[in-house]
Amino acid sequence: MSISEEQEILLSQLIDGELPVDQANQVLADVFDELADVLGNAEAGGKLNAMLQLQRALKPWRRQEPPKGIVAPPPAKNLPSPDQPSVGARRGAGGEGVSHSNWRLLNLATAALLGGILVAGGFFLGGRFGIERPAVPMARQPIVIVTPEQRQEIARAFTLHESVAGPLSWYAADDSTIQVAPAQEGETLRQPIAVILRLTQDLSGPSRDATLPKTYVIVCRNSDAATIELPQSAVAKTVRLRLLPTAINGEVNLEYAIAADGSDRGPDGAALAGRRAVGLSQTSLGQLALADRLVNVDASAWVIRDQRKP
Amino acid sequence: MSETLNQELASHVSRMYRVALRIVGSVDAAQEVAQDACVKALRRAETFDGRAALVTWLHRITVNCAHDHLRKDRRADRGRTDWDSGAMGMLAMLEAGPAERAERNETYRLALTLVAKLPDDCRSAFMLTQLDGYTYDEAAAIENLSRGTVASRVYRARQILMEQMNDHLAGEVP
Numbered sequence: 001m002s003i004s005e006e007q008e009i010l011l012s013q014l015i016d017g018e019l020p021v022d023q024a025n026q027v028l029a030d031v032f033d034e035l036a037d038v039l040g041n042a043e044a045g046g047k048l049n050a051m052l053q054l055q056r057a058l059k060p061w062r063r064q065e066p067p068k069g070i071v072a073p074p075p076a077k078n079l080p081s082p083d084q085p086s087v088g089a090r091r092g093a094g095g096e097g098v099s100h101s102n103w104r105l106l107n108l109a110t111a112a113l114l115g116g117i118l119v120a121g122g123f124f125l126g127g128r129f130g131i132e133r134p135a136v137p138m139a140r141q142p143i144v145i146v147t148p149e150q151r152q153e154i155a156r157a158f159t160l161h162e163s164v165a166g167p168l169s170w171y172a173a174d175d176s177t178i179q180v181a182p183a184q185e186g187e188t189l190r191q192p193i194a195v196i197l198r199l200t201q202d203l204s205g206p207s208r209d210a211t212l213p214k215t216y217v218i219v220c221r222n223s224d225a226a227t228i229e230l231p232q233s234a235v236a237k238t239v240r241l242r243l244l245p246t247a248i249n250g251e252v253n254l255e256y257a258i259a260a261d262g263s264d265r266g267p268d269g270a271a272l273a274g275r276r277a278v279g280l281s282q283t284s285l286g287q288l289a290l291a292d293r294l295v296n297v298d299a300s301a302w303v304i305r306d307q308r309k310p
Numbered sequence: 311m312s313e314t315l316n317q318e319l320a321s322h323v324s325r326m327y328r329v330a331l332r333i334v335g336s337v338d339a340a341q342e343v344a345q346d347a348c349v350k351a352l353r354r355a356e357t358f359d360g361r362a363a364l365v366t367w368l369h370r371i372t373v374n375c376a377h378d379h380l381r382k383d384r385r386a387d388r389g390r391t392d393w394d395s396g397a398m399g400m401l402a403m404l405e406a407g408p409a410e411r412a413e414r415n416e417t418y419r420l421a422l423t424l425v426a427k428l429p430d431d432c433r434s435a436f437m438l439t440q441l442d443g444y445t446y447d448e449a450a451a452i453e454n455l456s457r458g459t460v461a462s463r464v465y466r467a468r469q470i471l472m473e474q475m476n477d478h479l480a481g482e483v484p
Contacts, residue, residue: 050472057421061441066327066341164349 003034022059025052146196146280146300154194155304158219170220172228179228190222192304193245193252195278202287202294212295219304222247225255245301252301254278260288260295272297315355318364319348325443326372332441333376343379347372365444366451417475424474428467435460436467 003011010027013019019027032049162168167183183189200213220226223246230239244255257273270288277283278301288295323344330343350371351358358367428436438449439460446464450457 047472050476051468053417054421054468054471054475055440057417058440060418061328061422062443064328064331065324066344067337160345160349164353 022056022062025055028052029056145282146302151194151280151302151304154217154219157217158192158194158304168219169224170218170226170228172216172218172230174214174216174230181226181228190224191247192219193222193247194219194302194304195243195245195252195254196282196300197241198282198298198300199288200296200298202296218243220245222303247303250303252278252303254285254299254301256285256299258285258288258297260290270295315358315364316352319351319368322365322368323348326368328442329369329372330376332437333373334379339379340376343376344372346379347375350375363448363451365448369444369452420475420478421471424471424478425467427474428470432463432467432470435463436471439464 029052169181195218197216225244228241238261242257246253259271261269272286282298285297327344331340438444
């Protein structure tokens with residue numbers, strides 16, 4: 001009985017110890033199967049073969065992996081340091097970062113790391129929005145409705161960050177960065193409200209922006225204004241948000257101001273402000289008129305009712 | 311330390327997940343437990359003195375988190391048994407996990423079922439090395455045994471399993 005070149009290559013790798021254990025066992029088992037056909041099972045060979053079969057039988061278990069990413073090397077840019085406050089560090093009225101203890105910094109760093117991990121592992125929902133759409137698209141773009149699963153995941157992510165970093169005034173994430181603002185001592189923390197902010201290209205503009213759409217997940221507090229400086233992106237060098245959500249009868253009344261400062265395409269900035277009743281379906285907040293393009297700004301918002309069992 | 315630990319954690323997560331899975335018995339719960347264990351490890355980075363092997367330390371945290379989860383989740387606990395409770399736990403795990411695709415594989419089911427019936431000492435060494443994916447040295451550190459003892463127990467477990475599997479497959483055991 002001749003063996004194929006592929007089998008010979010496998011045997012060669014087996015001799016060199018270059019095969020993963022499961023593959024090595026498979027090759028050995030195949031060899032023993034052939035030997036058994038020709039020579040019958042010698043005792044040692046038979047036992048080894050049986051061990052290999054048992055090992056192979058349990059392979060499915062050994063291959064079990066977590067369904068979602070759990071941990072990964074940290075994105076260094078998320079690490080706050082005492083010399084250079086994190087973008088997400090809470091700022092006072094004068095724009096000064098609040099000082100923290102080393103332990104607080106460690107917690108924050110851990111929270112930021114975990115945020116990055118969750119984002120990298122697929123926890124972040126940005127790429128998954130748009131699954132649930134009405135059959136009839138609206139004139140400008142399809143309406144996106146936040147699903148219960150997405151709400152649960154955001155609630156869980158917020159809870160996780162609070163479990164690591166302590167109570168948070170707000171939390172903001174995009175597809176690569178997490179920012180958190182720890183609550184100040186003695187601060188009364190009201191009900192958390194999640195806001196999905198979505199920036200999309202208005203196709204009537206003269207140029208296209210490959211970085212859009214861009215989605216931000218923000219959790220802030222009911223009736224508590226949050227000022228958030230989003231990380232630099234191709235959309236604009238800085239995007240500053242001021243959000244004041246107020247929960248009224250289960251709905252969210254969102255006061256907002258958004259300012260974008262220039263980009264590598266031009267120095268111009270743009271601003272947008274207003275107040276809207278926002279729910280689970282995407283609601284337009286207006287447009288940012290940047291140098292050579294228009295950016296639609298939409299939001300969804302809801303009250304996170306139970307963080308422990310979202 | 312936390313940054314180094316975080317990098318190290320990435321290479322241990324799969325095993326931590328499998329350890330959690332065989333204790334708590336469901337994919338979602340195992341995911342939560344592994345996540346909790348990672349968070350705790352990062353938070354306790356300062357307490358890791360390096361005398362214990364990292365793998366031992368993480369294993370202990372994972373097992374503790376899994377047991378905490380079981381204690382907290384009485385409702386789930388009532389409907390599920392873990393490894394120590396016998397063969398049914400194995401089957402519950404099979405049904406709950408991504409191994410559902412392999413559910414029809416009788417050999418796999420049989421092997422897992424029989425692992426639950428192994429003597430305690432053999433079972434622990436066997437599960438650590440053959441299911442969780444620890445090396446003999448790592449399993450020896452976790453169990454506080456010599457490598458030779460682990461090797462011997464794994465061998466004995468295999469012997470028992472092979473005999474029992476042969477019996478089952480030959481139809482001698484109902």
